[in-house]
Amino acid sequence: MPANHSYRAFLFDMDGTLLNSIAAAERIWTRWAMRHGVDVATFLPTIHGVRAIDTIARQHLPGVDAQAESEQITREEIEDVEGVVQVPGALAFLKSLPPTQWAIVTSAPMALALRRMEAAGIPRPGVMVTAEDVSDGKPNPACYRLAAERLQVTPQECLVFEDADAGIKAGEAAGADVRVVTATHMHPVDTHHPLIKDYRGLAVEVNEAGLMRIL
Template sequence: MSTPGSSVFARPYRAFLFDMDGTLLNSIAAAERVWSLWAERHGLDVAAFLTTIHGARAIDTITRQALPGVDPEAEAQWITDAEINDVRGVVPIAGAGAFLAGVPADQWALVTSAPRELALRRLQAAGITPPTVMVTAEDVALGKPDPACYVLGAQRLGVPVQDCLVFEDATVGIRAGEAAGADVMVVTSTHLQPMETSHPTIDGYGKLQVRCSADGLLTLVHKAG
């Protein structure tokens, strides 16, 4: 975890913007079961392909493969339907629920590459109450690493994105947060290998809490003890 002197602990924010998969919940097992079936069906190297799926919209992942005769929209819908029907093993990142409970409801948003229906299904499976503001795959023309999703999340909360802290786990999402001009906190709970990053990191939310000032600003603090 970052030290208390890290920049994200030294400044107040107007809002927090959270990615979902790998950031608030762990859906790796479910996602990889579905994507493995899809990759096998299309003759891809499954192990190599699975390293490319995290953090991106399904339609973007499929389009990148440039498979002849494949309709990315139809295939993305197949992926979404299969993932909605398979949430076995979807669990919250340690401490996520309690941490979110300490953030005012109108000062955080979910910004995910998942379609809305899938996002709601996974949040339910993980026991996380959906926020009022959600940005999902359908809301943007370009997915992460394009910054539009994080800019839109801030707009819907009514704050400048530069005054937000983005919580992310995947490289494409980190790049989206950077490009939007927001500060970034990297959540490493689901990483199998250490990530090289200049951003502060946490392996869960258990040692974090948020302090809300009288003028409505949010500050991250380390729990005592």
């Protein structure tokens, strides 16, 4: 990605990108895994960046209703937002953007997304794409394409901010440029996309045509 590249819109994943909800999510998913006899250590790394229903369905557990289980997970996650905080600098960075030129694209259901955003102090944008808006979650690119459409831009005019492999692949497949936020990563990430630790020190220049460029 050229350093001086400009964009019509920024599309942000939520968990791990704008806010850190790992502690709460892993508490709840650990209990779920233990109830169903799933190995916690190998299971937890797979939960990030994808819809709960897809996470559960991938386990192929006999007699388990993925829809019902995901709804229960969502209820528990809405109740437990202890430790949910913004990624450093995220709020200030979002406030510096034109309000009609950014969106949140999350694998979380709307009710959970709003609860976590409230806990972390992240404002609600005019456009949000959540788990209910697509039939196939990340890494399927439909979510990012839908966000671009709602912002009345093309995916190629967008910069996607992501932290998880599924979301990175979704952004790529949509045709957008991608920046990877590493604030919640425990290990180095292997990617050809530009990396940012968090949003501190990040600034945006908006030209007369309304194009945004990261400084």
